[in-house]
Amino acid sequence: MITCEGLVKIYKSDDLEVVALQGLNLNVRDGEMMAIIGNSGSGKSTLLNILGGLDRPSAGQVHVGPWDLLKITEEQLVAYKRDTVGFIWQSNARNLLPYLTALENVEMPMMLSSRLDRTYAKQLLEWVGLKERMHNKLHQLSGGEQQRVAIAISLANRPKLLLADEPTGSVDTATSDLIMNIFRRLNQELGITVVIVTHDLSLASKVDRVVAIRDGLTSTEFVKRNPNLDNVQQNGDGAGQGEGEGGIHAIHEEYVVVDRVGRLQIPKAYLTALQITDRASMEFDGERIIISPPKSLEG
Numbered sequence: 570m571i572t573c574e575g576l577v578k579i580y581k582s583d584d585l586e587v588v589a590l591q592g593l594n595l596n597v598r599d600g601e602m603m604a605i606i607g608n609s610g611s612g613k614s615t616l617l618n619i620l621g622g623l624d625r626p627s628a629g630q631v632h633v634g635p636w637d638l639l640k641i642t643e644e645q646l647v648a649y650k651r652d653t654v655g656f657i658w659q660s661n662a663r664n665l666l667p668y669l670t671a672l673e674n675v676e677m678p679m680m681l682s683s684r685l686d687r688t689y690a691k692q693l694l695e696w697v698g699l700k701e702r703m704h705n706k707l708h709q710l711s712g713g714e715q716q717r718v719a720i721a722i723s724l725a726n727r728p729k730l731l732l733a734d735e736p737t738g739s740v741d742t743a744t745s746d747l748i749m750n751i752f753r754r755l756n757q758e759l760g761i762t763v764v765i766v767t768h769d770l771s772l773a774s775k776v777d778r779v780v781a782i783r784d785g786l787t788s789t790e791f792v793k794r795n796p797n798l799d800n801v802q803q804n805g806d807g808a809g810q811g812e813g814e815g816g817i818h819a820i821h822e823e824y825v826v827v828d829r830v831g832r833l834q835i836p837k838a839y840l841t842a843l844q845i846t847d848r849a850s851m852e853f854d855g856e857r858i859i860i861s862p863p864k865s866l867e868g
C-alpha cells in the first residue's frame with residue numbers, strides 16, 4: 570500500500586533549512602495496522618502529512634497504491650485526498666463543524682464529492698458507537714465522542730488508507746482503548762490499512778507492527794510475536810498496557826532497520842557507551858556482525 574524510499578523533506582524559510590526527513594524508508598502492506606512512534610521533532614507528522622497529500626515531498630520516492638506522490642499533479646492530489654485517504658488529527662476541531670449535527674458532519678464530505686449516502690453515514694456513526702447521538706450538535710458531545718465523529722467523517726468517502734495523527738492524544742485511557750478497538754474493527758472487517766502516529770508506547774500493543782523514527786529516519790522496528798495477543802489483552806490479561814519500553818518488548822520483537830544498501834542506525838547511547846565517534850571496527854564471525862570501538866592504530 571505504501572512504499573517510501575529515500576524520502577526527503579526539507580522545510581525552507583528565509584534563512585533556515587530544516588531537514589525533517591533525511592531519506593526515510595518505509596513499507597506498509599495492504600491491510601496492515603501499524604504505528605509510527607518517535608520523539609517530538611523526529612518527523613512523524615511530516616511523514617503523515619506527505620502520505621495524506623497535505624504536504625509535498627522534497628525528494629526520494631513515495632507511492633501510495635497506484636499514486637506516485639512526488640509526481641502527482643494538483644488535480645490528481647484532490648482526487649487522491651478525496652478517494653484514497655482518510656485523515657484524523659489529535660485535535661478534532663480540524664475535522665468537525667460545531668454548528669452541525671454528528672450526522673450532518675459525516676454527510677458533508679460525501680456532499681462535497683457529490684456522493685451523499687445517508688444510510689452509509691448512519692452506519693458509520695453506528696460503527697463508532699454513536700447511533701443514539703447522531704442528531705446531536707457537536708457541542709453536545711464529549712471530546713471522546715467528537716473524536717469518534719471525526720473517525721466516521723474520515724471514512725465517509727470509503728478510503729483504503731486511514732492516517733491518524735495522535736488520535737488518542739487528548740482523550741482518557743478508556744476512550745483511547747475504544748478508539749483503538751474501532752480502528753482494529755475497521756482494519757479487520759473492512760480491510761482498511763491503518764497508520765497511526767503516536768509518541769504513546771502503550772498503543773503499541775494494539776497494533777501488529779511499530780516503526781520507530783529517529784531524526785527523520787526509520788531506526789527500529791517492533792513486530793508482534795503473536796498477533797493473537799491483542800485479543801488476550803482485551804480480555805483483561807493486562808500485560809503491556811500503559812507502560813514504557815518494557816511493555817513493548819514483552820509483546821514485540823525488536824529489529825534494527827537495514828536499508829537497501831545495507832545502512833543501519835546505531836543508537837547514540839550505544840555509541841557513547843563504547844566511545845565510538847567517527848569510525849568503528851566491524852567483524853563477521855560467520856553468525857554475527859560485531860561492531861566495536863576502533864582497534865588502536867599502534868596495536
Ligand SMILES: Nc1ncnc2c1ncn2[C@@H]1O[C@H](COP(=O)(O)OP(=O)(O)OP(=O)(O)O)[C@@H](O)[C@H]1O
Binds near residue numbers: 580588607610612615
Ligand atoms: N512547516 C514547517 N516549517 C519548518 N519546519 C518544520 C515545519 N513542520 C515541521 N518542521 C520541523 O521539522 C521537524 C520534524 O517535525 P514533525 O512535526 O514532523 O515532528 P513530529 O515527530 O511529528 O513531532 P511532534 O510529535 O512534536 O508533533 C522539526 O524539526 C520541526 O520543527
